[in-house]
């Protein structure tokens with residue numbers, strides 16, 4: 001969530017049918033032409049699926065568990081030496097070709113749609129650079145299908161993770177990421193990384209909890225960035241009727257996707 005100086009609630013701009021924030025849509029040519037180094041790592045997610053959590057795990061794995069300041073953003077990227085850890089919310093078809101051409105490692109994080117939507121709703125309430133979420137009942141329509149990363153995961157060697165798995169057994173998932181990155185760290189270091197990336201630790205970590213973003217951009221008095229960090233919070237938001245309608249629509253849009261999502265653990 002780059003804070004590109006946008007202080008008002010700009011509408012999103014469609015690029016190939018995908019609504020993007022204006023500073024990305026306006027720079028689309030340079031985003032498209034971005035040439036990653038083959039050693040660069042891409043972390044791709046639907047917003048609010050667990051991006052920050054995964055970034056923190058990857059950063060710590062790459063620094064042997066040493067908490068370290070990490071800088072992000074396209075301008076910085078160009079002057080940083082590879083390997084670089086790059087984050088995107090772009091759907092598969094909009095990711096710069098270079099990532100696939102250069103066979104970069106790609107980690108995708110997915111989260112069950114109902115929790116993801118609840119998290120996004122609260123985020124849109126506090127993120128002043130996003131359009132107003134409006135009432136919850138109509139916000140539920142916002143869900144967009146997404147299955148390309150799942151379909152492409154084998155062909156493009158994408159590590160496909162689930163938020164729910166990370167909650168259920170963080171150590172197992174940290175080790176999975178470690179192996180994918182061809183790293184081998186001691187049990188102690190892995191344990192330390194698991195602790196440093198717990199919800200509680202990250203909520204209290206000023207480098208991870210986004211309190212460094214000014215309040216005019218992220219008004220965390222409305223809803224904190226590190227909000228709940230749980231699986232199943234959707235049950236506190238969806239009425240049974242909303243849940244039923246959502247499941248119907250989901251069934252239509254995600255028909256036979258085969259993605260083994262879990263809405264409870």
Ligand code: A3P
Pocket residue numbers: 045046047048049050051052053115118119120122197198199200202225226227228229230233
């Ligand atoms: P909630 O709003 O459900 O609490 P993203 O980083 O993709 O924007 O995702 C944000 C969501 O991930 C928020 O979900 C946030 O609380 C949750 N999150 C961040 N760090 C986490 C952690 N270490 N463990 C569990 N959830 C975490």
